[in-house]
Amino acid sequence: MQAQEPNVLILYASYGDGHYQATKALEKSLHERGIHQVKMLDLMAEAHPKLNDLTRFVYMQSYRTIPGLYGLVYNMTKDMKADKPFAHILHAFGTRRLEEYLKTERPGVVIHTFPQMVMPKLRRKIGMDIPIVNVVTDFDLHGRWLHPDVDRFYVATEEMRQEAAAIGIDPERITVSGIPIKEGFGFGAAKSASASDAEVMGASADSSEKESEASTALPTLPKSGQSAPFAESHALEFAAARALRMGESPVPGISLDPARKTVLLMAGAYGVMLGLRRVCDLLLEQDDIQIIVVCGRNEEMRTGLAQQYANSERIQVLGFTDRVASLMRMSDCIVTKPGGITLAESLACRLPIFLFRPVPGQERNNAVYLEAQGAAFVSRTAEELATQIASLLGDPIKLQAARDRAAALGHPHASDEIADDLIARYLSNQPADISG
Secondary structure, eight states, X not given: OOOOOOEEEEEEOOSSSHHHHHHHHHHHHHHHTTOOEEEEEEHHHHHOHHHXXXXXXXXXXXXXXXXXXXXXXXXXXXXXXXXXXXHHHHTTTTHHHHHHHHHHHOOSEEEESSOOOOHHXXXXXXXXXXXXXXXXXXXSOXXXXXXXXXXXXXXXXXXXXXXXXXXXXXXXXXXXXXXXXXXXXXXXXXXXXXXXXHHHHTOGGGHHHHHHHHHHHSOOOOOOTTHHHHHXXXXXXXXXXXXXXXXXXXXXXXXXXXXXXXXXXXXXXXXXXXXXXXXXXXXXXXXXXXXXXXXXXXXXHHHHHHHHTTTOTTEEEEOSOSOHHHHHHTOSEEEEOOOHHHHHHHHHTTOOEEEESOOTTHHHHHXXXXXXXXXXXXXXXXXXXXXXXXXXXXXXXXXXHHHHHHHHXXXXXHHHHHHHXXXXXXXXXXXXXXXX
């Protein structure tokens, strides 16, 4: 009798894009390893579509317009236990729909990328011994993730592992994997970032040859008279030149000067980054800085910024792009909102992170953690942000230290490592060879 092909169910939610992105990354890694039956289920959307639309609207509006209230609720429930009445309510939605699926499809493992813990109680009710796995998608650990009946937890940091263990989760059930992200982030196998950095710092002997190579591999912006001497002596220290030396393919619409420091500004998240134009104006006061602004799907923002800075050679504006990993590798730092996925991508690319006005809740907590680790810098005003960026990019030792801290926290292959562990533990007859 032929063995049944392994079957995986991943439960996610559409409150923001991060949970979905992590789910897709896991799905791809499992597919690449021969696990083809992977079902992605937005449980609230399928079980309670109207309620899901309402709660998503309330979430987005509170997040945008009254973030203080959102943060208050988040932090008040951060230490919530699974046996509390409110937790029972939160974890009850979608029970009937999930029960139908489990009885019909009988998955070999159920993975959560969103903390909607219907499974533990449902597993007891229907008597099916299905392993339950939580993949935490932030650098902050909310109590909703920490259900005692979950079989395995994958977390972003050692500190999260220790925090979960301190409240009673068996540390042998917790793996520090990082957050699952799409492939392509990091620096690949051709040349490590640290090797590239060392090569850059010692490359003065062949600078003229590499300067010529850079100018042909990536179209450069015209240099002012002030920046030319700077270019001749220091161009190879910057990320745009480093990316060229690593064979990074060009990004349509982007033409960088490898002699300048490059700031990547992710402006499209949730529509508006307050003070965006002021930030750009302040950064452009630094002659050796160039800016890439990514507006995502906000076409109004992209059009307005492109018109405003049409005469500036040092700021380039993009709409939606699937080349974010390349842009990160071409940049010396990133300005963004502290969502778990974007932070994980930035760390995988060893990119110092500037977090502008993080909203209360998991994102501010993410920001506080990464700031304490030396990989991120938090600011409340455009002036403070511009000063922080100029200070870091003007100090090669501080810049390298921030890159090293980002590298230490980055997990570019988290999705693959989680998939390998799941297969070893739950989806094959081979014993697991990965410790917690």
